[in-house]
Every structure is written in structure tokens, then in C-alpha cells.
Amino acid sequence: MKCPRRLNTSRLGNSHGGRAQVGRRSKYPEEFRQRAAQLVLDSRRSVREVAVELGINHETLRNWGRRAPRASRWACRTQCR
Numbered sequence: 001m002k003c004p005r006r007l008n009t010s011r012l013g014n015s016h017g018g019r020a021q022v023g024r025r026s027k028y029p030e031e032f033r034q035r036a037a038q039l040v041l042d043s044r045r046s047v048r049e050v051a052v053e054l055g056i057n058h059e060t061l062r063n064w065g066r067r068a069p070r071a072s073r074w075a076c077r078t079q080c081r
Contacts, residue, residue, distance in 0.1 A: 028056070037065040 026033070040050050040061065047065065051058035 033064045034068070036061055037068045040065055041068075 036050065036054055036056070039054075040047050043050065047062050048058040051061040054061070
């Protein structure tokens with residue numbers, strides 16, 4: 001029995017290790033993600049506290065903050081807590 005050929009995904013855009021990264025649409029609108037990340041920066045509360053208030057996973061919120069335009073400010077904020 002012959003093994004199936006592996007699909008070459010190197011030309012499909014962003015690739016990691018020769019494999020294309022298949023993304024999915026976020027269930028949260030972009031504006032909500034930006035505002036949630038900004039809420040952490042503007043408040044004196046932790047990422048976890050804001051995430052609980054918004055009903056989202058704290059790691060999800062942390063990822064949104066890292067992608068925010070002021071990521072350097074976010075990094076200090078999340079590492080210092």
C-alpha cells in the first residue's frame with residue numbers, strides 16, 4: 001500500500017516549518033478585542049480581572065493585548081503583575 005502524498009503548503013502564505021497556518025475567524029469583533037485590551041491598559045485591574053468581567057478567557061485577552069499597537073506598554077503591564 002502506497003502512502004498518500006503530503007500536500008506542499010509552502011506557498012500558501014504564512015508558513016511555519018513548511019506547514020501553512022490555517023486561521024479561523026474570531027468570534028469577537030475587532031473593535032471588541034481592541035477595547036478589551038485598552039481596558040486593561042487604562043484600568044488598574046489585572047488581565048484576569050478584566051477577562052472575568054468580560055466573560056472571556058484571560059489568556060485570550062492577554063494575546064489581544066500583545067497584538068495591540070502599544071505592545072511595549074502591555075508587556076510591562078502583564079509581566080509586572
